[in-house]
Amino acid sequence: MSDWNAASSSLLVRAGRETDAPLLPDVERSAAQAFLQVPGLEWIAADDVTSEAEHRAAIRAGASWVAEISRELVGFAVATEVGDALHLEELSVRFDAQGRGVGAALMRNVIDFAVLRRRSVVTLTTFRDLPFNEAFYSRFGFLTLTRDRLSARLRDILSQEELLGMPPDRRCAMSLNLEREKPGGGER
Incomplete structure (x- = not known):
């Protein structure tokens, strides 16, 4: 565990590096x-994580960001551009840094990137009813999609997650419409 205090240290979000x-x-x-x-979800703490090779690929693709406090890496976000959407694949904040604004800073960076790249929507899948999942993303304006509002891509992602052991009744897809955030499209 680190001996830093986010209140007295500077938080930096930057593009991921090799x-x-x-x-x-x-x-x-x-x-x-x-x-x-x-x-019921304790098993996730011991489950597989994104590999170093997958992180390298995301970094090369330009859709990977890291958060540092006092030059110490404490979080990251990885996304994929799919058509007119940016899909958030993973947002993780080290356990001892959670609740200190790191996830929010990373999320703002992801949204800013999507706006810059002129994407119309940011999508993600997450757990329902957890303050650090669905409720967290709702604070940024993400809406939970009902089954009838899911694109084929999001239905496929949720199906793949179910095959990996994620309980389907506890998962959801969310989206943030960015049309209003494009230049000339109104307030942000």
Whole structure:
């Protein structure tokens, strides 16, 4: 555990670098410790994480960001551009840094990137009814999609997650419409 205080340290969000890739799986493992407090989802704390090779690919694709406090890597976000959408694949904040604004800073960066790239929507899948999942993203304006509002892509992602052991009744897809945030499209 680190000996830093986010209140007295500067938080930096930047593009991921190749040298970050070996550190990111450990950040995700640490972040997953939050699931130890969620009945029925404790297994996630010991589940597989995004590999170093997958992180390197995301970094090369330009849709990977890391958060640092006092030059110490404490979080990351990875997204994929799919058509007119940006899909958030993973957002993880080291367990000892959770609740300090790191996830929010990363999320703002992801949204800003989507606006810059002129994407019309940001999508993600997450757990329902968890303050650090569905409720967290709702604070940024994400809406939980009902089954009839899911695109084929999001239905496929949820189906793949179910095959990996995610309980389908506890998962949801969310989207943030960015049309109003494009230049000339109104307030942000």
